[in-house]
Amino acid sequence: MNEYETEEQQVAALKSWWKSNGTSIIVGLFVGVASIFGYREYVNQNHGHLVQASDLYMQAAQSVALQTIDKEMIDDKAVDINNTLINEYGDTPYAALSSLALAKLEYEKNNIDAAVAQLELAVKHASDDMIKQIANLRLARVYIEQEKYTEATTILEMAHDAAYDAQIEELKGDIYRAKGEVEAARSAYDKAISLQGASASKWLRLKRQNLGA
DSSP states (O other), X not given: OTTOOSHHHHHHHHHHHHHHXXXXXXXXXXXXXXXXXXXXXXXXXXXXXXXXXXXXXXXXXXXXXXXXXXTTOOOTHHHHHHHHHHHHSTTSHHHHHXXXXXXXXXXXXXXXXXXXXXXHHXXXXXXXXXXXXXXXXXXHHHHXXXXXHHHHHHHHTSOOOGGGHHHHHHHHHHHHHHTTOHHHHHHHHHHHHHHHGGGOOHHHHHHHHTTOO
């Protein structure tokens, strides 16, 4: 404000500038502060949502663990909690994880259709690619057991991380073997063994050996 000769002129100029720009500055400050507090509130609510989902998942996992130990035990608590997770916390990883746990339990109790239903829910609600791919692989295995080869093949042809290549090739081999396509089964098993190297399971090697040279 050096262009103003006196202090009174400087004060008058400042008042005039504030009259023209003060409102927009106040609004801008208000919006900025509101945004900060709004973001904090969002983070707090989101954190609370995840914590609640985590607590429910732990309860479901405990119920599943008890039923795994006692095969004769019937407890609908895990199913009820899983339904809550699916309906109210489907945007968290815990919904899919709960369905995976229930699928394993149902499969071990020989409730294959129920296991498939839970695996399909896990795939549908998985918010994490890794969880979705694990659920898809397990679902493909059960489909093969049910002789639903078309459904299983559709899953195995989906885009996936390279880390799952060996498992997918092995499952493809299982499908080819079940359909009597021996040469294709050999090729798939060979790829799976090659990908796994020294860590290839004895079961995989046995399946390949049983198909001959």
